[in-house]
Amino acid sequence: xxxxxxxxxxxxxxxxNVKDNTKSSSSDKKDLENKSIKKSKPIxxxxxxxxxxxxxxxxxxxxxxxxxxxxxxxxxxxSVWYTGKLQSxxxxxxxxxxxxxxxxxxxxxxxPLSFTVGxxxxxxxxxxxxxxxxxxxxxxxxxxxxxxxxxxxxxxVQTLPLAEFESTFKPVDDLEEGMVLYYQSQNGRIGxxxxxxxxxxxxxxxFNHELAGKSLIFDIELxxxxx
Numbered sequence: 001x002x003x004x005x006x007x008x009x010x011x012x013x014x015x016x017n018v019k020d021n022t023k024s025s026s027s028d029k030k031d032l033e034n035k036s037i038k039k040s041k042p043i044x045x046x047x048x049x050x051x052x053x054x055x056x057x058x059x060x061x062x063x064x065x066x067x068x069x070x071x072x073x074x075x076x077x078x079s080v081w082y083t084g085k086l087q088s089x090x091x092x093x094x095x096x097x098x099x100x101x102x103x104x105x106x107x108x109x110x111x112p113l114s115f116t117v118g119x120x121x122x123x124x125x126x127x128x129x130x131x132x133x134x135x136x137x138x139x140x141x142x143x144x145x146x147x148x149x150x151x152x153x154x155x156x157v158q159t160l161p162l163a164e165f166e167s168t169f170k171p172v173d174d175l176e177e178g179m180v181l182y183y184q185s186q187n188g189r190i191g192x193x194x195x196x197x198x199x200x201x202x203x204x205x206x207f208n209h210e211l212a213g214k215s216l217i218f219d220i221e222l223x224x225x226x227x
Contacts, residue, residue: 070225072133074118077226080130081112083219092211112223123148126218133222143216152213157196157206165203172198180210 072078083094091103097110115121117130125147129139145151166172169181175195182192197204 069134070227072117072130072222072225074131076117077114078117078130079112079114079223081221081223082126085217085219087215087217092216125216126220129218129220130222133220135222135225138219138221140217140219143218145213145215148214148216149209149211150213152208156208157204159197159202159204162199162201162203165205172203 081096083091083096083099085091091099091105094100094103094105095107095110095113100107100110118127120127123143125141125143128147129141129143133139160168162172169183175181175198177195177198179195180192181195182190184190191207192209194206194208194210195203196206
């Protein structure tokens with residue numbers, strides 16, 4: 001009986017050793033896992049930092065590409081899309097078909113407007129606004145009267161005898177007050193005037209541009225540059 005007890009005690013010790021070894025092995029695994037986790041943290045952090053650096057490089061590189069390319073300057077022939085508006089928001093002119101919808105603006109074809117920058121073909125403010133623009137760039141500018149069609153001048157309003165008016169221009173039977181007529185001067189320049197009043201023996205005409213004295217807003221998009 002004593003020997004049997006000794007074997008039983010020996011078995012208990014063996015089992016205890018196995019449990020201890022199992023605990024030790026389990027503890028070692030956890031220690032290894034913890035060490036592995038601790039070591040992997042800096043790797044994740046470094047990956048994030050590298051990703052941020054790459055993203056910054058791509059953004060800077062993309063920005064430099066977007067800002068590369070020629071800019072419009074004096075002497076360049078350019079073409080633009082534009083919409084002209086009064087301060088009230090009313091559209092008075094545009095070459096953008098979608099913007100012309102719901103207005104009285106009629107064109108045979110909606111296409112970009114071409115002109116030479118700085119050649120005096122456009123009003124001063126519009127000409128200046130295009131300088132420095134890149135193809136595809138859009139901007140909105142507000143022009144004071146002196147940058148657009150000038151201030152309204154009373155001396156540009158004239159009253160002519162009916163006979164003189166009809167001999168110089170055309171019979172008043174074909175005209176109405178408020179109509180705008182175009183003429184060509186001796187030096188070949190095209191001008192315009194508005195019929196203000198048609199009397200029995202006189203006609204009052206206004207040589208001020210219809211937009212004289214008004215501040216104008218232009219939405220401009222540069223379509224092309226031909227240097």
